[in-house]
Amino acid sequence: MAALAEKRTQFGTPEEILTGLIALASSTDGIDIVVAAHEGFTYAVNARNPEYEILADELAALASAYLQAIRQRIPGGEVYARVVMGEYEGKAILVADVGEGFTFLAMGEYAGVKAIFDPVLRVIEGKPFKCPACGVVLDIYAGRCPGCGRLVPITQPTCPFCGYTVSSRPCPNCGKMLSLSVSRVELARPGGEAEEEQVEGAEEVAVVRVEPPPRVRAARRLLKVVIGSAVAGIYFVSTYILGVSPATAIVAGLVPLATVFALLLSEPG
Ligand SMILES: [Zn+2]
Ligand SMILES: [Zn+2]
Known part of the structure; x- marks a missing residue:
């Protein structure tokens, strides 16, 4: 229980959320650069494609401006979507409002950026998919697609690059087989079928449904x-x-x- 509680609080602060998002985006194929910013200034950068490193400060400022613009466009200034996708310099971008002035931006080819959208949204909203057995946050890990070999978020059942669909994957932390679908992750039976196994402390983490407000x-x-x-x-x-x-x-x-x-x-x- 203590270990589980520890893992849950690992996403308490914006800095911790950013660390998780950077881990995910930096290991997903198709993403050229990831920038975390605070109040429009660069906080952390990971350029998978070194050519993009010079854009870091520009992207940090862009992330802030982007979220400001979205707030202004929505009457009353309320932000529904804390994660938005757009385009910049002919590339796809994803901008996320992490809170307390922190923003996260990933830039790259459309399929790669689209692939991290759902996991980023769940992490930002504090409702990430977790392993029902060990409680580790699954939404920050990427794994190889069996179809094309590219790295995609492990909580994505369908590969955005080749369309290959996996129904189960092992947990990167405890190795238990997990059954995957768009709306949930649960333990898989040895035969591959999903199972609602009772694990101590897992009732809060077993099934997370995503529904728009x-x-x-x-x-x-x-x-x-x-x-x-x-x-x-x-x-x-x-x-x-x-x-x-x-x-x-x-x-x-x-x-x-x-x-x-x-x-x-x-x-x-
Ligand atoms: Zn693939
Ligand atoms: Zn696990």
Whole structure:
């Protein structure tokens, strides 16, 4: 129990969170540089690709500016997403608000940056995937994809580079086989199937589900309705321009448009 509690508090402060995020991003393929910053100034740098080292201070300032801009764009100044992705100098970037003026930025090819998004978000929100057996934070480790050999976060079931999907992996700390899915990590049976094994102290860490907050869901739904309406609008304007009679356009477009709406409004996962 003491060991477990110790491992849990290893992510207490922004500095500790940053250490974990740097460990993950620095060992994931496709990422050229990782910059941790405090109040816009460089705090730690790891350039996997040395060419990018000269960008460190610029990226530290960019991370702060990025989060400021996002806060200003959201009415009321509230930040929903503490982790955002964007583009800079033709590369993908991920910027995370670690708290207390600390920011984290990773820059590289899209697949590599996208691969660390979910683990970074979980660590930032204080809800990382942990090993149900030993309690170690799994979201800061990368491992080789059996399909293409590239290093990706071990909590990612699908490789962002080649699409290979793994259903289980050993815990990097205790070696127990873990069953992986997008929303959870649990102990795997020797046969490979998931098992809800009872481990002392594991009830708090066994299963972590990731659900967007209700306001985000509502905003997504609204966005979907707007997109659906825009598709319908473009369709009818196009048929009008092409001289198709409105009755024919409605009959011909009914099924495809209804399908678009049904697809948009269906809840993912
Ligand atoms: Zn792969
Ligand atoms: Zn373990």
